[in-house]
Amino acid sequence: MSAENDQNGSTVRVVLDAMGGDYGPVETVKGAMRALESGNIEVILVGEKDSVEAELANYDLAGKPVRIVPSEGKIGDDEHPVRAMRSKPDSSILIANKLLKSGEADVLVSMGSTGASMAGAVLALGLLEGLDRPCIGGPFLGLAPRTVLVDMGSNIDCRPGMLLNFAALGMVFSRKFLEIPDPKVGLLSVGAETAKGNKQVQESHQLFADSHLNFVGNVEGMDFFTQKADVIVCDGFVGNILMKYTEGLGSALFPFLERELSSRMAPEDVRSFAASLWQMMNLPRTMGGPLFGVNGAVVLGHGSCKGGEVAGAINTATRYVNLGMVESMREELSKMNRQETPSNPS
Amino acid sequence: MSAENDQNGSTVRVVLDAMGGDYGPVETVKGAMRALESGNIEVILVGEKDSVEAELANYDLAGKPVRIVPSEGKIGDDEHPVRAMRSKPDSSILIANKLLKSGEADVLVSMGSTGASMAGAVLALGLLEGLDRPCIGGPFLGLAPRTVLVDMGSNIDCRPGMLLNFAALGMVFSRKFLEIPDPKVGLLSVGAETAKGNKQVQESHQLFADSHLNFVGNVEGMDFFTQKADVIVCDGFVGNILMKYTEGLGSALFPFLERELSSRMAPEDVRSFAASLWQMMNLPRTMGGPLFGVNGAVVLGHGSCKGGEVAGAINTATRYVNLGMVESMREELSKMNRQETPSNPS
Numbered sequence: 033m034s035a036e037n038d039q040n041g042s043t044v045r046v047v048l049d050a051m052g053g054d055y056g057p058v059e060t061v062k063g064a065m066r067a068l069e070s071g072n073i074e075v076i077l078v079g080e081k082d083s084v085e086a087e088l089a090n091y092d093l094a095g096k097p098v099r100i101v102p103s104e105g106k107i108g109d110d111e112h113p114v115r116a117m118r119s120k121p122d123s124s125i126l127i128a129n130k131l132l133k134s135g136e137a138d139v140l141v142s143m144g145s146t147g148a149s150m151a152g153a154v155l156a157l158g159l160l161e162g163l164d165r166p167c168i169g170g171p172f173l174g175l176a177p178r179t180v181l182v183d184m185g186s187n188i189d190c191r192p193g194m195l196l197n198f199a200a201l202g203m204v205f206s207r208k209f210l211e212i213p214d215p216k217v218g219l220l221s222v223g224a225e226t227a228k229g230n231k232q233v234q235e236s237h238q239l240f241a242d243s244h245l246n247f248v249g250n251v252e253g254m255d256f257f258t259q260k261a262d263v264i265v266c267d268g269f270v271g272n273i274l275m276k277y278t279e280g281l282g283s284a285l286f287p288f289l290e291r292e293l294s295s296r297m298a299p300e301d302v303r304s305f306a307a308s309l310w311q312m313m314n315l316p317r318t319m320g321g322p323l324f325g326v327n328g329a330v331v332l333g334h335g336s337c338k339g340g341e342v343a344g345a346i347n348t349a350t351r352y353v354n355l356g357m358v359e360s361m362r363e364e365l366s367k368m369n370r371q372e373t374p375s376n377p378s
Numbered sequence: 379m380s381a382e383n384d385q386n387g388s389t390v391r392v393v394l395d396a397m398g399g400d401y402g403p404v405e406t407v408k409g410a411m412r413a414l415e416s417g418n419i420e421v422i423l424v425g426e427k428d429s430v431e432a433e434l435a436n437y438d439l440a441g442k443p444v445r446i447v448p449s450e451g452k453i454g455d456d457e458h459p460v461r462a463m464r465s466k467p468d469s470s471i472l473i474a475n476k477l478l479k480s481g482e483a484d485v486l487v488s489m490g491s492t493g494a495s496m497a498g499a500v501l502a503l504g505l506l507e508g509l510d511r512p513c514i515g516g517p518f519l520g521l522a523p524r525t526v527l528v529d530m531g532s533n534i535d536c537r538p539g540m541l542l543n544f545a546a547l548g549m550v551f552s553r554k555f556l557e558i559p560d561p562k563v564g565l566l567s568v569g570a571e572t573a574k575g576n577k578q579v580q581e582s583h584q585l586f587a588d589s590h591l592n593f594v595g596n597v598e599g600m601d602f603f604t605q606k607a608d609v610i611v612c613d614g615f616v617g618n619i620l621m622k623y624t625e626g627l628g629s630a631l632f633p634f635l636e637r638e639l640s641s642r643m644a645p646e647d648v649r650s651f652a653a654s655l656w657q658m659m660n661l662p663r664t665m666g667g668p669l670f671g672v673n674g675a676v677v678l679g680h681g682s683c684k685g686g687e688v689a690g691a692i693n694t695a696t697r698y699v700n701l702g703m704v705e706s707m708r709e710e711l712s713k714m715n716r717q718e719t720p721s722n723p724s
Contacts, residue, residue, distance in 0.1 A: 222618040230615040253622030257630035269576040272568040276599030284603035
């Protein structure tokens, strides 16, 4: 981390949706306490007062900058985000967003419903200028931890201009968060040649080539592992399928590993190997995924995250704030929109 | 294999493009000789006479039903298939297709350029009635060897009707080749709910629901491993990305495995484990992929196949013929087209 990028000096105020995810508030509180041990942070836990307090009672809070802001109810994965937001205005994710919006917190972390977290953030914070939609991006594979994928699943049908915006956001993440000086951007397709690809890729290709991005052309499925591109761009349909496929594959490898390795390795070695392989396949679970494009710092985590993974997402969030990621993304979009519409003075 | 399906009695005549792939004719001839050891087959090797003869000289041919049909030239991966077909009418893949068309062979096996193999087969054999395009399908993961993926990459932008036809072909493969009595068919999407998916999936959903297929609705990336569907349908854009991603992942796991396992296992055990893991990720390399939808039996293999994998593709080809796969696919399409266009007497 270079000194000029990283404003490590000031305390980062993290607001955590303590009710979110499959294991809130037990694991969210555990994750917050773990993150407090190492990071220069304050934590605001948003949730049902009694149950969060009961969890906190398990820890030694002496000198720990943690407090509760009460909320009522929670928006589940199975609810329609916008309808649920209307009927549950005091739910944990909405209160947490309000604290971010009002400036009481620097960054929001949520393991709750992705749809509700995104919709809540867009409604409370608004989008960066030039964007119609936010997107989720970041590295998604431990085997390729410096390759950024955008969009991970938030936008199913994407116009070429949307893909270009997402590419710019992913590029900023790569440059600042992963410290890759001039990130190469590739369009995910079925062949390296310009003509190869579906209609969407073909329509996007020229737009990418004309942009100021360091566009290396089309990349293919294997190029997540070849360093041909630092940022790989696809719509959320393909991104979601790749993410879930990889997760499923990681789990499906377990019985195979047990069968293949149990005769050659001690059981505890098999388990520890399986755990590290699983982590290789599930990077966003251990570090969360930033929500790109909203007017504020938001990091989302998988609903099934346990304490250590919640702490990982909080660490990502802290670094995201310290690096001034949102401001850099705002500047990048503004630069791109100036360049790409020279005749338009706005 | 059930007796009524399998006509094991008669010898299958396999025509092999001996020049195809990265290692023809060395590895193609090796594969043919290996397949001849176990299968009730005859092999026609199509290729440059001198070089194929030179390869055959390495083997004991006594009593082996193998012969050469000479060809001139080869169509490479980097050539435009249709243009190359015009300029190289005596190339190995075109001569091989002629032998299949004329009835001198029962099935064609090619490790050569996928584009040229497909275009050659469509031109020589024509398509099954009701189809506009062929497609490549089959199981693609050793971890999920009974889950069929169509389309693996041959058709990039697909209309809903194409996807439905491909689903029917994949279903026949699942039922006869994999012996799954009533294969469940799923549309690959980003959520199980009917409304979830891109435009293409949403437009296809009702068509699938109205068909006689055992349609289980949308499936997601992890469902390659959940047995929710036996046949997973997507366009060739997504299919190609998934295939190449999986291949790349299999290779990228190597250094990780070496690092993780070398302290706990003997080097030869690490290598043998890595090899079986790689095979888990690369099923089509070991068994080839049938070309669905042409009026004849064609099995394609990866260009990088070595002898054992060529033999695997020949075994797949033999079984494909013995099971009468092409005839069953023709019947299925005809049944579907009758049901789906009741007002159309054709």
